Amino acid sequence: MLTREENDLLTRTDRGTPGGEMMRRYWLPAALSEELPAGADAPLQIRLVGEDLVLFRDDDGRPGLLGLHCPHRGADLSYGRVEDGGLRCVYHGWLFDVSGQCRDQPGEPEGSDFCRKVRQLSYPCQELGGVIFAYLGPGEPPLLPRYEFLTVPEEQRFVSKNYQDCNYLQGSEGNIDPVHNNLLHHPNTNLEHTGVDGYQGFRGGRGPVPGLQRLDCEVTRFGLELCDTTPASPGQDNLRTYNFVMPSLTVFPGPMGGKRGYSGNWHVPIDNVSHFKYTFIFNRYEPIDRDLARRRLGLGLNPDYRLVQNKSNRYMQDRAAMKTHSYSGIQGFAAQDTWAIEGMGPIYDRTQEHLGYSDKIIVAARKQLLKAVEDVRQGKDPQHVTRDPAGNSFPDMVVWVETVPEGTDWRQFRRQVQAQMEQAAAQPAAAPVA
Ligand code: FES
Ligand SMILES: [Fe+2]
Known part of the structure; x- marks a missing residue:
C-alpha cells in the first residue's frame, strides 16, 4: 500500500511534478x-x-x-x-x-x-x-541505452505498441507480478517447454500450477534482477530470471525463453491517464517470424494501435471457454493484460490495495522509483541514467528460463548463465546456447 502522496509521486508525470521530472531524466x-x-x-x-x-x-x-x-x-x-x-x-x-x-x-x-x-x-x-x-529532460542528454533488443539486426526484432487506457504504472507493475502468468494467462503457451503450463490440464478456479511460486529480487545498477521459482516435477524447479529496468521497462523470457532472445515491455506515459506499451521480442541468431510473434501475443490492433479486443466490447470475453480451457475467457496475452490494468481505473488508488507475498517485487520496484524521484529532487541523476559509454552494454541483464534440480541457488544459476552468454558473444559466429 502507498500513501496518497507516494501514489501521486509515482503516477503523475506532467512537467513540473516530481514524478514527471524523474521520468524526463530518461530517454x-x-x-x-x-x-x-x-x-x-x-x-x-x-x-x-x-x-x-x-x-x-x-x-x-x-x-x-x-x-x-x-x-x-x-x-x-x-x-x-x-x-x-x-x-x-x-x-x-x-x-x-x-x-x-x-x-x-x-x-x-x-x-x-x-x-x-x-x-x-x-x-x-x-x-x-x-x-x-x-529526451525531454534538462541539460545534456544521457546515453541512449543500447539494450540487446535495440541493437540486433532489424530482421531479428519484432517491435510494436498498443494503447492502454490507464496510468503507465499499472502496466509496468503487471510485468513484475509473476503469479498472474499462470492464472490470468492460462493456458500459458510461453511456458510450454517447462512442463508447468496449462498443458497439464485445466483445473478451474485455482489455476493450473500446483504449489507456490517463490519470488526473489536483488537491486542491480539498472533496476532489479528478479527470479521466480516454480515446482516443475518431483525434484525439479522451473527457474525464471528477468529484470525490472528503470523507470518502466521489464525484460522477460517470453517466447524466446532467454536462450534465443527475450522480450521487453516498456510503458510510456501519454499523460496521467493513458500510456503506450511498447513490446519488443528479439532473436539473437536468426530472423524473427513477426506474424507468429504477433499471434502469440494476441496483438490484434486497429490502425490507431488500440486493441481490437477492448473495453468497449468487454475484451470479447468468452464465458463458455472459461468452463473448458481458458482461465479468464479473454483471448491472448495483450488483451488479458490490458483488461487487468484498465479495469483498475484511470489512476489506481494504491491506498486501497492489500499487498501479499506475491507482490513483493512490486514493493521493491516502488522503493526504487521513489528513491529516483528523491534523487532528482536533490539534483542527482536517478538510477540507470547512463553517461559512461563503458556502462552502456548490458551483459548482466540476465533473462532466462530453465528447469533445474530442486534447491538450485538462483544467484549462482544467474551468474552461470551470464558467463555462458558472455562466452557465446565473444565467439565470432555465435551459435545458439544449448
Ligand atoms: S506561422 Fe503564424 S501561426 Fe504559425
Ligand atoms: Fe501479463
Whole structure:
C-alpha cells in the first residue's frame, strides 16, 4: 500500500511534478519508426508525458520533435508542410528546423532578423531498434541505452505498441507480478517447454500450477534482477530470471525463453491517464517470424494501435471457454493484460490495495522509483541514467528460463548463465546456447 502522496509521486508525470521530472531524466520511446517512415511528408501529432508535440522528419530523414503550437500565433504544426529543411506552419509559413530554430518568416520585411530570435520548443531525438526516442529532460542528454533488443539486426526484432487506457504504472507493475502468468494467462503457451503450463490440464478456479511460486529480487545498477521459482516435477524447479529496468521497462523470457532472445515491455506515459506499451521480442541468431510473434501475443490492433479486443466490447470475453480451457475467457496475452490494468481505473488508488507475498517485487520496484524521484529532487541523476559509454552494454541483464534440480541457488544459476552468454558473444559466429 502507498500513501496518497507516494501514489501521486509515482503516477503523475506532467512537467513540473516530481514524478514527471524523474521520468524526463530518461530517454523515452516517442513513436515507432513505422509511424514516420522515411520520406513521410505528414508529421505525427503525439502526446508524451502530458506534452502535446509534433514529430517529423526533415529532408535529410532526421527526426525532430517540436511543441505542437506554432510560436507565432499558436496554429497546429502537425498540419504543416515538411520542406526546406524543416517543418513549415501552414498558417503564415514560418519554418522550423529540428532544433526548433526558426528559419523563415515569409510575412516579415526583407532584411528583418526577427527570425533568428524565434525558437520553438524542441527535444533531441534518436532512432534505434525501430523506435524514435526523445529526451525531454534538462541539460545534456544521457546515453541512449543500447539494450540487446535495440541493437540486433532489424530482421531479428519484432517491435510494436498498443494503447492502454490507464496510468503507465499499472502496466509496468503487471510485468513484475509473476503469479498472474499462470492464472490470468492460462493456458500459458510461453511456458510450454517447462512442463508447468496449462498443458497439464485445466483445473478451474485455482489455476493450473500446483504449489507456490517463490519470488526473489536483488537491486542491480539498472533496476532489479528478479527470479521466480516454480515446482516443475518431483525434484525439479522451473527457474525464471528477468529484470525490472528503470523507470518502466521489464525484460522477460517470453517466447524466446532467454536462450534465443527475450522480450521487453516498456510503458510510456501519454499523460496521467493513458500510456503506450511498447513490446519488443528479439532473436539473437536468426530472423524473427513477426506474424507468429504477433499471434502469440494476441496483438490484434486497429490502425490507431488500440486493441481490437477492448473495453468497449468487454475484451470479447468468452464465458463458455472459461468452463473448458481458458482461465479468464479473454483471448491472448495483450488483451488479458490490458483488461487487468484498465479495469483498475484511470489512476489506481494504491491506498486501497492489500499487498501479499506475491507482490513483493512490486514493493521493491516502488522503493526504487521513489528513491529516483528523491534523487532528482536533490539534483542527482536517478538510477540507470547512463553517461559512461563503458556502462552502456548490458551483459548482466540476465533473462532466462530453465528447469533445474530442486534447491538450485538462483544467484549462482544467474551468474552461470551470464558467463555462458558472455562466452557465446565473444565467439565470432555465435551459435545458439544449448
Ligand atoms: S501561426 Fe504559425 S506561422 Fe503564424
Ligand atoms: Fe501479463
